[in-house]
Amino acid sequence: MNLVDKVAIVTGAGRGIGKAIAIALAREGANVIVNDIDIQTAEEVVKEIKSLGWKALAIRVDVSDSKEVNQMVQLALKKFKRVDILVNNAAIIKRGSIEDLTEEDWDKVIDVNLKGAFNCMKAVVGIMKKQRYGKIVNISSIAGKIGDLASAPCYGASKAGMICLAKSLARELAAYNINVNVVAPHAIKTDMSKEWSEEKRKNIVANIPLGRMGEPEDIAEAVAFLVSDKAKFITGEVLDVNGGYLMD
Ligand SMILES: NC(=O)c1ccc[n+]([C@@H]2O[C@H](COP(=O)([O-])OP(=O)(O)OC[C@H]3O[C@@H](n4cnc5c(N)ncnc54)[C@H](O)[C@@H]3O)[C@@H](O)[C@H]2O)c1
Numbered sequence: 001m002n003l004v005d006k007v008a009i010v011t012g013a014g015r016g017i018g019k020a021i022a023i024a025l026a027r028e029g030a031n032v033i034v035n036d037i038d039i040q041t042a043e044e045v046v047k048e049i050k051s052l053g054w055k056a057l058a059i060r061v062d063v064s065d066s067k068e069v070n071q072m073v074q075l076a077l078k079k080f081k082r083v084d085i086l087v088n089n090a091a092i093i094k095r096g097s098i099e100d101l102t103e104e105d106w107d108k109v110i111d112v113n114l115k116g117a118f119n120c121m122k123a124v125v126g127i128m129k130k131q132r133y134g135k136i137v138n139i140s141s142i143a144g145k146i147g148d149l150a151s152a153p154c155y156g157a158s159k160a161g162m163i164c165l166a167k168s169l170a171r172e173l174a175a176y177n178i179n180v181n182v183v184a185p186h187a188i189k190t191d192m193s194k195e196w197s198e199e200k201r202k203n204i205v206a207n208i209p210l211g212r213m214g215e216p217e218d219i220a221e222a223v224a225f226l227v228s229d230k231a232k233f234i235t236g237e238v239l240d241v242n243g244g245y246l247m248d
Helices: 016-027 038-053 066-080 103-131 153-176 198-206 217-228
Strands: 005-010 031-036 055-060 085-088 134-139 178-185 238-242
Touching: 005 016, 005 066, 016 031, 016 038, 016 055, 016 085, 016 134, 016 217, 031 038, 031 066, 038 055, 038 217, 055 066, 066 103, 085 103, 103 134, 103 153, 103 178, 134 153, 134 217, 178 217, 217 238
Parallel strands: 005 031, 005 085, 031 055, 085 134, 134 178, 178 238
Antiparallel strands: none
């Protein structure tokens, strides 16, 4: 177990990739704050983690609201006395051409995906600096590197922003022993990718050298590595987890 007694916040952890990350970090010994805007799913994840004998707490917070985010972090601090790990995973996607998408769509996607990550980072950084210890991982996307592949330009822009935000903070916070990294997934089996047609799915898999879509656990294992001390000399890195679809 690599994360014994560490305290981790995972946003958007009620389902999909966030859920798998929360479970993986709890398995490694961390106390995990399972955040989601949907408290019911977050509570179910906590139940599952506790049934395995591990530790977790559900907190309903909308990451785009800085006040709510600060309350979540203060609650985590009160309960567990520290915050060691932050995984910015919560995200939404709005699909459509630039002509179809509205200003509200843009604001909503940027607010949740990019401002949400900013809010959470801002809320934990002071604590991590005092501890002189912290691990932050932004869950971006292949869309943040090469542009979106599924007609979701606001989403792609938000994911690119998460990469640059992480790299900037990696430089700013390195002196405080805080590592900031990014995982860039592609084609993971979750609700977000469920909307793809069978044809699109086949097309995508045909272009993945490892010949399959990813499982949420594929991302969770990459995150569990990056937030452990095994990765202590890695910061500002963007780790592709995409079955070889993009090699750069
Ligand atoms: N599934 C993929 O193929 C894929 C590919 C690339 C990147 N990603 C990224 O991985 C991450 C997880 O994706 P997923 O496929 O599991 O998505 P998902 O839609 O299944 O889950 C997202 C979770 O975030 C929560 N959430 C949404 N808005 C929130 C808010 N304002 N505050 C708190 N929680 C909120 C949702 O309730 C949900 O539980 C996202 O950042 C996504 O961009 C996914």
